[in-house]
Amino acid sequence: MSFTLAFALLLAFSVGVWWLGRRRASALAGGERLHSLPGYYGTWVALWTGIPAALILLLFLTAGPRLGEALIAADPPAAVASLPSETAQAFWNDAQSLARGEPTTAIQWTPEQRAALEQKAEQARQYNGFSAFAALALAGVLALGGFLLAWPRISPTLRARNQVEGWINIALMACSAIAVLTTIGIVASLLYEAMRFFASVPPLDFLFGLQWQPQIAMREDQVAAKGAFGAVPLFAGTFLVMIVAMCVAAPVGLFCAIYLSEYAGRTTRGVIKPLLEILAGVPTVVYGFFAALTVGPLFRGFFNWIGSWLAEGPLDPLGQYLMAVQNEMALTAGVVMGIMLIPYISSLSDDIINAVPQSLRDGSYAMGATKSETVKRVILPAALPGVMGAMLLAISRAVGETMIVTMAAGSQARITANPLDSVTTVTRQMVELLTGDQEFDSPRTLAAFGLGLTLFGVTLVLNIIALRIVQKYRQAYD
Amino acid sequence: MTDARNLPSRDLSEKRLKQRHAAEARFKLYGQLAIVIALGFLVVLLARVVQQGYTVFWTHSITTSVYLDPARIDRADLEGNNFDYLAAQNLLKRLKVQDDALGLASGEAMDLVSRDLGYRILGAIKDDPKVIGTTLTFTVPVKANADLYYKGEIERSTPETDRKLSNRQLDWLDRLEAEGLVRSHFNSDFFTNSDSTEPEQAGVLGAVVGSALMLLVAAFIAVPVGVLAAVWLEEFAPRGRLSGFIEVNINNLAAVPSIVYGLLGLVLFINWLGFPRSAPLTGGLVLALMSLPTIIIATRAALKAVPPSIREAALGMGASRTQTVFHHVLPQAAPGVMTGIILSLAHALGETAPLLMIGMVAFTPGLPESLASAASVLPVQVFIWENAAEAAFHERTAGAIIVLLVFMILMNATAVILRRRFEKRW
Amino acid sequence: MAAEGNPLPHDTQLRPPAVAAHTPVANAGVKIHCQGVSAFYGDKQALHDISIDIPDRAVTAFIGPSGCGKSTFLRCINRMNDTIPGARVTGRIEIDGEDVNARSVDPVVLRSRVGMVFQKPNPFPKSIFENVAYGPRIHGLANGKAELEAIVEASLKKAGLWDEVSDRLHQSGSSLSGGQQQRLVIARAIAVQPRVILMDEPCSALDPIATARIEELIDELRRQYCIVIVTHSMAQAARVSQRTAFFHLGQLVEQGSTEDIFTNPREKRTQDYITGRFG
Amino acid sequence: MAAEGNPLPHDTQLRPPAVAAHTPVANAGVKIHCQGVSAFYGDKQALHDISIDIPDRAVTAFIGPSGCGKSTFLRCINRMNDTIPGARVTGRIEIDGEDVNARSVDPVVLRSRVGMVFQKPNPFPKSIFENVAYGPRIHGLANGKAELEAIVEASLKKAGLWDEVSDRLHQSGSSLSGGQQQRLVIARAIAVQPRVILMDEPCSALDPIATARIEELIDELRRQYCIVIVTHSMAQAARVSQRTAFFHLGQLVEQGSTEDIFTNPREKRTQDYITGRFG
């Protein structure tokens, strides 16, 4: 609470300083010409006043408690030293909670433990009080010091604007850095956990193994059996679903884009585009629901019906097979994923087709070409690399799509090219492995990170290729 | 160029012309077909969701009076009483059905009325213990299966073994309805309740609030960071290997499967930094990281669309780079930026997979108390209900989807309107 | 190589069987005859009752202030206005005596007879060869590869580009300089054997040297084609054209021989415009 | 209303205290003195050792074929090249005797002294008033609203636009016609009291009438400013400028009075270029 107050105070002080600085600069403006507008001087002083102090406060807020914990834990009381690590952790937590006046865990501490607890809590309380005071005092000193240092330097020749802009630039850069840090975070966290996984399952077995039976590894006594974590069936399933999806999405999406950009009038376009955008905005879980409860039963009914019609005829085996088709199959997931990808492909392609300059169309029409000739011979060839890039991006998305396959694909890991089979995919397995109880030292849980890392790698390669293509193509008309 | 060539070539070109026009017509047809297919899917999808979900918006309540027999109520341990059983017996009495020795009939009757009734009775007694011995009248929802029967989704024609309700129960329901004790009305509980194990009491409020909190967190972080990062990359970053790397990096991040962000959240936030599981804070952080690249890309596109002439004009006037950007470029790009932000947040709103990774599948009745407490969110609620065994949850799944879609369509529509209104041709 | 233009089959779709009796053509040299042409964009009338005869084998220049309807009129001639939603044209435009707006006229065929060159050079993003071969291909003007090559060569020669590109026909058209691109576009238009070539400010995106080359080319081409050129530069109109028409506010104010228009115009508005005394 | 230009505070940031002794200026009227200026884009040298003195209160035209470096040189003068990654300038450019590339010179201040007008009119998408007021605002040239309004009015008057827009100062700048927009942009440049106005093909996007108006305006402005104009149109250079410099392949081939250059150039390359005998 005191920190919130401190921040508020600091803010108020900075605003005041800003106003003072501005006024001072305005007063100076009477004599000489100022280097910058008065507002910049105000901001400059306010920044010197506010930023260091705010940084200190933030530092204490984030690192302070940890430092405190480390400090009081530095000399563990005898009562704690003997405790198992989990209970010890609980002890320290309780000490902190007690210090903060929060409810403690339900663990019944022995009296001497209780005493040690009280003592440590007191220590923590003292530390907390001191550190808060120190932080606040330091912040106050910094704010005042910054102000006092900056204030006399206000002069017409001070390049206040340039300095303020320097600060802004640093802030902007920091924001961009977050994007890079995200990537580093992804890679680091995936690698870290995956390394732990690969410590128990050799990477080659994982990458090229043909068997996927993670449940075997659940039994602690059985060290992960060879072949139990072979990811090939998962990738085969992913691939099969993706192929089905692209068979639906690529032609429909592309032709949608062509129709919208070349044939549709303004009003038609104005109606259809937002509708397609709705299709694009439908959450994947809804597609999953649609797949599981509508498309699946529909397909199953359809194939069962065909099967019953064929059964006992010359194609009896096929009929029998079809009659046994289940809701969960690659086809269901693939088709619904295809629907999901239609707007994605069509809007990417639409962009790319629209980027083909109107002058090329005019040129072609003026030669006496019909619309379709213009599309086929001028626009598509010009846009082809871009369209290819769009398709690759769509594939990457299909590979990483989770909810539809989770809800509609099935869980049998098998290598098949038959879309009527139930297959499982990488993402579905990740969900399966990581929902429910997670034990972060069992290979079953860690396998998800192995899969995640591979998935990340695959999509990364796809994306890099696709984006290269798209970008190269975009530059062609710049 | 003799005249002799004219005639044949003219015939040829007329034949060719016919072919060309036919090809043209065909090509156009393909386009129309594609549109029809795409929109057809949309219509089927929406129709199916509505068809499965619209029934959730009304429900049936039963009005029943319960004699609070002092003999049957243990005042010492109020919570230990089985008020549901008491109420069921009252109901049977009302139906003039004799309970059997095993109390099977009462048991079956209990399955017709929401468990809420028991809590209501308990509440009434706690409020005022003097009510014991009187007869109170309560209006409570019927049990989900009974509701389905009233809505016609459970039919008497199905063999008794294949349905959830026995013939006897159906008879009772019919009689209750005939006596006017059952009333159908708008299902406000669906919007004011949170998740529950009892389908008839499960609602979306908790999920809606959870989603809203999470979206707030995500927006609060991703929007300023994303926009400012985009501004730096587009306007300030020295063009070189570093900015090229960042650009590639961001484009890749935008295409990284969302489930990978879930893994990131799981490892980084929960395992390493000790953030709470299932909390809107953690989910919001994950979604923020996930929408960051899309926001950056959309913002950059909007910034790129501002013609360089504006920048040149401002720079040529002696405006500094920062002034140029914040006075001219960013205001110009604002509608595009807003559109990008709304669309990416709408997308985040519907995101499920990464949230599964950070444990948001947990069952969470009630409203989240803070950003750090466990909460449910709409899409995950959909996923949970879809997995639930009871048929009654399917209706609720579709209902929740409708709520989700309404939010999403509203956000999309805002984006479209924004774009339309501010679309500028240079 | 085959003699220029020889392998190209000829057809007469748009040309009347003989000088038909009904054709109200003023004199034998008239290629395009326009009578009372008005054009509208939605409710806005962009052209008012334009009547003009455009001679064959000569360059006719349209000049006038911005927005006076020059481009609109040009686009009426090959019905490129059809592609603009809301555009409407009334009145009669005849090429070789045949009404271009007649039901029976297919705009696709019409446009193959009436080539058009735009302000900004717009080669297709294909090879130089493919650019020129595009028209003959879609209209089926060539039987076989040899004929096609002959057409391409002949067209490039006519456009004065052959010498510069003959050794790199398979490079991309956009690798050429602006002026070369514009000549490539002209070659592309020539390749389908048009009767008429319309040019809408063909040099405004070019520097003076490239402009001079295109003007030189136009001067060559006029020996064989009916050329109409829209230009903002009066000097250019004066240089390249034999006849000039001055448009103002959607009206045709004056037309006549270029020399007359530029040394001694009849109308005061024309005089004011060409001497820089406007507005 | 206040007298024109009167309410504008004056400052001398870039002007030396007096005619400093060291200034190697040829004669008193020289405003911009360039000595051995070379410019590079990466490895490519776009300008080779240009030396030229540009007089005050006169219009100097840069002509030359496309890509000869006219714009590059223009952008060296107000350091707009700084904004192009990889661009590098060597040599000395002095305005009023002060080196523009000196460490102590802030390009932002420099650019407020050296106005620039671009090929395509580029008003800010704001009101006419805000367009003109922007410069004085960011440079703190006005104390209070009244002064600002006076500056805006004076600038618009100088740019000859006041009569046309005084009743709609709060409409968007992009609602004006192309020529008016270009004048608005000039007014905007004038509003920060530049010493020099650089114009890079300011009329190439305009029709002849708007062009004539801008030329007229330039002719007015030269009484007060040092104006440098890049143009593709030799006729325009001939019309508006008092001095002309001819660039070719990054070199300054010839400079001199416009009359000399256009009636009797000394260099053969100049003669060939202006008479259309190039390449």
Place this chain on the structure above:
Amino acid sequence: MQQHIVTSYEEELNHLTAEVARMGGLAEAQVADAVNAFARRDVALAAQIVERDVRLDALELEIERAAIRLIALRQPMAVDLRRTVAAMKIASNLERCGDLAKNIAKRSLVLAETDPAGPVTRSIERMGKLVSSRLKDVLDAYTSSELEAATSVWTRDDEVDEHYESLFRELLTYMMGDPRTITPGAHLLFVAKNLERIGDHATNIAEIVHYEITGEDLPDQRPKGETLT
């Protein structure tokens, strides 16, 4: 006529015309003075005329250069171009008038040393006045752009020719009367011829003015006055 959008262009054109008008005034004065100097045997005036001629030469050059500059820098069209070319041509005609006036003045200097020729001188003076007034008329027509005034000068050229013819005969008779008068007679012959040429130049200017204004040439069959006398 409307103003040009570019006023400096308008100014340059007007300047050109003004210079031609000024030159016209000067030439006119030279001719009138030459006639006077001749008639009044005013040696001083004659000398002055001779001196002043350089100004006309300079003016012609200046106008020609200005016209060429205007053409190079402004690309005049139609009426403006005709105006420019006309200025150049009129200037060259005026320069010739000036030369002829100078020649008359020089001859006056010679004649002043001989006996006065009495009636012949008066005849020449009359012709001089006539030619002067023609020149004045045509220059007025030029400055005021009056087509009719110009045409009227043009149609009346034969009057001057008739005058000259009768003078020619008169002079021959005068010379035949006394061999001592042959030398002054020869000079008088040339004075008369010069005046006739000045008249011709006035006619030329009238033609040029007609072309400038209408853009068309006067018909070929001008009342031709050039005779073999």
Place this chain on the structure above:
Amino acid sequence: MQQHIVTSYEEELNHLTAEVARMGGLAEAQVADAVNAFARRDVALAAQIVERDVRLDALELEIERAAIRLIALRQPMAVDLRRTVAAMKIASNLERCGDLAKNIAKRSLVLAETDPAGPVTRSIERMGKLVSSRLKDVLDAYTSSELEAATSVWTRDDEVDEHYESLFRELLTYMMGDPRTITPGAHLLFVAKNLERIGDHATNIAEIVHYEITGEDLPDQRPKGETLT
């Protein structure tokens, strides 16, 4: 000189120069024939010359119009503009030469009816030959754009003037000898004067050629030959 990019422009310019050259040839022939007709008292030739003059007039008009059209349509600059203006001015000089030749021819017709004047005639013929050759030289200089040839014509103008002066005196003596010779003598005076004028025009053309080629004027202090004789 490099070719223009637009060949039709080049062609038009060349056409203009060619027309001037053609006109020059014609004028040269007219002058030479006039001198011949005068010397040989060839009435038929003289009549022909008079008749042929209209062609020169027509050519001048044509060249002038072509030049104006070229200026209007091609906006010539620098050397091209000078070339165009020079063509126009040379044509006007040539037209005057033609007129003067015609005048000589007309006077030859009159003189043919009087007694031959013997030695004076030969003097005049010599002068005629001299002037003819000057004209030829300067026209050659024009067509070949030879600066030196043109300047040499220009510097040698005083020869013609000297010739004319001695002729003038000779003629006066001739006329004083016999009053009957006064009328033919007067005509001879004019023939001589005409030849002197043709010489002047040749000098003018030389100056124009100099300007066309260099863009600069010849110095003012030309060896002035114009005398009061």
